[in-house]
Amino acid sequence: MNEYFKEKNFYIETYGCQMNFYDTEIVVSIMNKMGFNYTNNIQYANVILINTCSIRQNAEDLIIKRLNTIKNIIHSDTIVGIIGCMAERLKHKLLNENELITFVVGPDSYEELPEVLFKAFNKIKSCNVTLSRTQTYDNIIPTSINKNIYSYISIMRGCDNMCTFCVVPFTRGRERSKNPVSIFKEIDVLLSKNIKKIILIGQNVDSYKWKKNNDVVDFSCLLDQIAKKFPELIITFTTSHPKDMTEDVIYTISNNKNILKYIHLPIQSGSNKILNLMKRKYDTETFLQKIHFIRQIIPNCSISTDIMTGFCGETEKDHSETLNIMEKIKFNFAYMFKYSNREGTYASKKMQDNLSDSEKNNRLQEIIELQKKHTLLRSSQFIGKYCNILINGRSKKSNKDFVGFNEQNYKVIFPKKDNLYPGKYVNVLIQSYSHNTLIGKISDEKR
Ligand code: SF4
Structure with missing residues (x-):
């Protein structure tokens, strides 16, 4: 097979979440x-190859x-393949409706790419979208196409939660965890490539479970083992689920210096009625208790969230409850969306998407405005503080500045200095902020 594809080039474009960016590295290796x-x-x-996202209609x-733009800029014999979530969700429909596409390959079928491409070069179209209960790509070391000091590691794939609005269980399949030995091997390779920070990813990392004989490794155990085995690495993770995140995970973060003091915990709504309709399996009281516990054990922890507005049946009262809980928690940062109906989900089949787009937009705007206030408040608390920053690279806005991250995963911008380069640590005094980006200068003084 190698000889057949030798001298041939591939290009890959990635959309969506970190899991897709990680999968792109798996595909690059293959x-x-x-x-x-x-x-x-x-x-x-x-x-x-276009690695696609299906989470919302506008992503698709x-x-x-x-694809329409690509059609006009490529040679007529270039082969175009769709991979990722859209491939899994739309399957043959993509092949039938868009003549530019020669193959579709779902997230669990990347090891079939050699066969798929062999067919494609012989002008045979194919659709490969079987979801697996075991595929974790344990045997493949991902290859990055970007020069970064950080890297993602997928520790589990899929999701069993079946939130009523979410398409992920249909595009990514059932939950399965990666063997810890493969994870350690992957980290060893990353260290040899000078990676300084790893982000453990999974649709629901708190569901991580690896069983061998009588031994069980759960997420807190894995996190602790990685932190202790690789003390030179900075570690963080996403995404957590409020119903599954244990106190042990919170203690593990607190007890290990090299785990970032940062948690992304999606609340989705502040109304128990809506959480119930979403089948999130927690209520606002439990969520608040969890936040209280995090702040008690890790007082300097930053917490971000996801908020979805305009879900089926959401009233003005439910919306106010979301604003109320935001006011109580004051998240450091939030990803905010309006609900969009996804075909195939429980909500799409059994519930009524009863709010108009303008009602959803108005509510979303209120949520964004409130969060902006909280984000600024949280950012302002860093003014005058000294932070230990891992330099990530040049700032996108100015060649004269570096960008790095602090212990709470805040982006920090500061002027460059000689003898400093990505991967080094530097002490920065925070002087100002813009939204959730901190701005400072290198300082010799310590906090
Ligand atoms: S936990 Fe819910 S929202 Fe998150 S991926 Fe699973 S089904 Fe989707």
């Missing part, structure tokens, strides 16, 4: 092993739009 070379110039590519619309 393509390299087959003999393909990666190119960042779409016009030099013999094969174009964006990809369809992108």
Whole structure:
């Protein structure tokens, strides 16, 4: 197979969450092993792969739009394949409705790419979308196409929660965890490539469970083992589920210096009625208790969240309850969305998407405005503080500045100095902020 694809180039574009960016690295490894070379110039590519996201309708619309642009800039014999969540969700529909596409491959079928591409070069279209109960890509070391000092590691795949609005269980399948030995091996390789920070990812990391004989490794145990085995690495993780995050996980964060004091805990709504309709399996009281416990054990912990507004049946009262709980918690940061109906989900089949777009937009705007206030308040608390910053690279806005991250995972911008480079630590005095970005200067003084 190697000889067949030798001298051929592939280009890959990635949309969506960290899991997709991680999967792109798995796909790059598989393509390299087959003999393909990666190119960042779409016009030099013999094969174009689009790693897609299905989480919201506008994510899919964006990809369809992108395919129309691609059509006009590539050679007629270039092969285009759709991989990722949209491939899994729309399957043959993509092949039938868009003549540009030669193959679709779902997130659990990347090891079939050699066969798929062999067919594609022989002008045979194919659809490969079988979800697996075991695939974790244990045997593949991901290959990054970007130069970064951080890297993602997927520790589990899929989700068993079946929240009524969510398409993930249908595009990513059932939960399965990666063998800790494979995870350690992957980290060893990353260390040899000078990676300084790892982000453990999974649709619900708190569900991580690896069983061998009578031994069980759960998420807190895995996290603790990684932190102790690799003390030189900075570690963080996402995404947690409020119903599954244990006190042990919180103690593990608190007890290990190299785990960032940062937790992303999606609340989705402040109304128990809506949480129940979403089948989130926790109520606002439990959520508040969890936040209280985190702040008690890790007083300097930053907490971000996801909020979805305009879910089926959401009234003005439910919306006010969301604003109320936001006011109580004052999250450091939030990802805020309006509900969009996803075909195939329980909500799409059994509930009524009864709010107009303008009602959803108004509520979303109120949520965004309130969160902006909280974000600024939380950012202002860093003014005058000294932070130990891991330098990530050059700031996108100015060649003269570095960007790095502090212990609470805040982005920090500061002027460059000689003899400093990405991967080094530096002491920065925070002087100002813009939204949730902190701005400072390198200082010799310590806190
Ligand atoms: S926990 Fe719920 S929202 Fe998150 S991926 Fe699973 S089903 Fe989707």
